[in-house]
Amino acid sequence: xxxxxxxxxxxxAPYRAIRERDLVGREGRFIAEGKVVLxxxxxxxxxxxxxxLILESRLSGMAAxxxxxxxxxxxxxxxxxxxxxxxxxxxxxxxLALGRRRxxxxxxxxxxxxxEDALVVALVGISNHDNxxxxxxxxxxxEADAVLLDASxxxxxxxKAIRVSVGAVLKVPFATAPDETSLFDTLARYGFTQIAxxxxxxxxIGDFRRAGRTALYLGTxxxxxxxxxxxxxxxxxxxxxxxxxxxxxxAASAIALHRLWRGR
Amino acid sequence: xxxxxxxxxxxxAPYRAIRERDLVGREGRFIAEGKVVLxxxxxxxxxxxxxxLILESRLSGMAAxxxxxxxxxxxxxxxxxxxxxxxxxxxxxxxLALGRRRxxxxxxxxxxxxxEDALVVALVGISNHDNxxxxxxxxxxxEADAVLLDASxxxxxxxKAIRVSVGAVLKVPFATAPDETSLFDTLARYGFTQIAxxxxxxxxIGDFRRAGRTALYLGTxxxxxxxxxxxxxxxxxxxxxxxxxxxxxxAASAIALHRLWRGR
Numbered sequence: 001x002x003x004x005x006x007x008x009x010x011x012x013a014p015y016r017a018i019r020e021r022d023l024v025g026r027e028g029r030f031i032a033e034g035k036v037v038l039x040x041x042x043x044x045x046x047x048x049x050x051x052x053l054i055l056e057s058r059l060s061g062m063a064a065x066x067x068x069x070x071x072x073x074x075x076x077x078x079x080x081x082x083x084x085x086x087x088x089x090x091x092x093x094x095x096l097a098l099g100r101r102r103x104x105x106x107x108x109x110x111x112x113x114x115x116e117d118a119l120v121v122a123l124v125g126i127s128n129h130d131n132x133x134x135x136x137x138x139x140x141x142x143e144a145d146a147v148l149l150d151a152s153x154x155x156x157x158x159x160k161a162i163r164v165s166v167g168a169v170l171k172v173p174f175a176t177a178p179d180e181t182s183l184f185d186t187l188a189r190y191g192f193t194q195i196a197x198x199x200x201x202x203x204x205i206g207d208f209r210r211a212g213r214t215a216l217y218l219g220t221x222x223x224x225x226x227x228x229x230x231x232x233x234x235x236x237x238x239x240x241x242x243x244x245x246x247x248x249x250x251a252a253s254a255i256a257l258h259r260l261w262r263g264r
Numbered sequence: 265x266x267x268x269x270x271x272x273x274x275x276x277a278p279y280r281a282i283r284e285r286d287l288v289g290r291e292g293r294f295i296a297e298g299k300v301v302l303x304x305x306x307x308x309x310x311x312x313x314x315x316x317l318i319l320e321s322r323l324s325g326m327a328a329x330x331x332x333x334x335x336x337x338x339x340x341x342x343x344x345x346x347x348x349x350x351x352x353x354x355x356x357x358x359x360l361a362l363g364r365r366r367x368x369x370x371x372x373x374x375x376x377x378x379x380e381d382a383l384v385v386a387l388v389g390i391s392n393h394d395n396x397x398x399x400x401x402x403x404x405x406x407e408a409d410a411v412l413l414d415a416s417x418x419x420x421x422x423x424k425a426i427r428v429s430v431g432a433v434l435k436v437p438f439a440t441a442p443d444e445t446s447l448f449d450t451l452a453r454y455g456f457t458q459i460a461x462x463x464x465x466x467x468x469i470g471d472f473r474r475a476g477r478t479a480l481y482l483g484t485x486x487x488x489x490x491x492x493x494x495x496x497x498x499x500x501x502x503x504x505x506x507x508x509x510x511x512x513x514x515a516a517s518a519i520a521l522h523r524l525w526r527g528r
Contacts, residue, residue, distance in 0.1 A: 137512060142504055143508075239528070244404035244405055247405050247518070248398060248514075250515065251405075251518035255518050258519045261503075261504070263504070
């Protein structure tokens with residue numbers, strides 16, 4: 001437990017100006033916020049944890065969570081004033097940790113490790129942090145085995161995506177592909193049946209029965225999935241009102257993943 | 265079409281300092297943003313529209329939308345600089361309108377007008393603007409007949425709730441009750457079967473069959489619905505993973521409303 005008295009203390013440099021940190025070279029590091037997320041982080045095998053930064057007034061409630069962390073992890077403690085000066089804005093919850101991604105070997109290693117009846121979610125062009133976080137949360141709730149993202153989708157380790165996911169991005173394994181063509185080709189090589197969720201889909205998602213490995217593609221709300229990509233797979237729709245046929249992509253993922261859940 | 269040259273012009277006073285306007289007396293007025301939302305507003309019977317404020321560069325793309333508005337409605341046009349000065353921040357989309365709610369006669373009048381197989385969504389304690397907006401969007405997509413809110417839920421006419429709903433709060437009728445007890449009693453008087461969605465619910469929502477009028481209650485993620493309220497009705501759950509039993513309330517509403525949709 002190390003008391004921090006100044007925002008300039010070099011030991012807490014990675015916590016400085018948190019809002020800007022998503023934009024510049026993070027070298028695999030990320031900021032996790034909140035007790036629930038820290039519980040997930042400290043239990044996750046795919047991530048290392050470098051330190052925690054806790055508001056002094058929150059410390060007493062954090063004992064059980066901090067007990068999950070590696071014994072050698074430094075816990076920095078700061079007053080509200082110092083913490084806000086470090087972060088660059090008012091840190092309401094006062095519970096932060098600095099994690100680092102371990103090298104997992106990329107998409108091939110991830111896909112090779114999945115079971116024979118795996119379900120993966122494939123995101124193409126989902127650049128909104130809230131949507132990516134919300135999709136991961138739904139993927140965790142309905143036990144998808146992995147999430148794959150093309151390079152134009154947002155990094156799941158962005159602070160806001162982690163927060164919205166309530167830690168699910170630290171729980172559901174993910175990997176990134178350079179583009180949707182390599183995503184499709186790699187999934188095909190690993191024996192995945194690939195289906196696209198689209199408002200104009202040919203079949204009802206509720207009628208689809210999983211057999212073997214399945215990949216569910218989700219695209220942006222505006223443009224949707226690229227037509228050249230959809231031409232290569234079965235397209236599925238969620239039937240809804242004719243007069244308001246507009247569903248947020250995270251809401252659509254909730255409905256589809258609930259339908260595809262093997263626990264059903 | 266009226267050109268506005270100064271942020272101090274009294275004609276655009278209701279658009280000033282938009283961010284703060286949700287917090288103070290709005291007298292039934294609200295700001296709608298974006299072309300899609302304005303299309304819904306101009307077609308809605310429950311709202312009057314007082315004016316529009318459009319960025320000069322967006323005007324040419326707005327002809328079809330503005331043709332839906334009342335002929336006497338003033339259309340104010342401003343440069344990006346003037347518009348940002350009016351709003352108090354950078355207005356990226358540049359398409360705003362000022363609406364006003366008509367007096368609809370409250371919850372009794374609304375419930376009396378609903379069909380015999382009506383589905384209503386009842387929100388208790390949902391104070392987050394994004395969640396309220398997202399739930400309205402799902403309610404519109406799956407043709408709920410109305411949304412009812414207790415006084416502790418957020419006003420659906422808050423700017424961000426309207427935007428997240430993509431205009432659905434202007435499409436799905438709503439009314440507010442002082443508390444959940446009067447909400448329950450009023451719905452009972454109008455013959456509604458009332459069910460509560462809760463992680464610990466007794467039955468699977470997918471097993472519920474609508475018969476007559478149905479009200480689906482949703483509560484906050486943290487505390488959930490009040491136990492005294494849940495004791496008065498059937499409780500329903502969405503089955504999910506044991507190891508990550510956490511679903512956002514908007515995602516839960518998507519799954520439940522999709523299951524309850526009469527179009528299924």
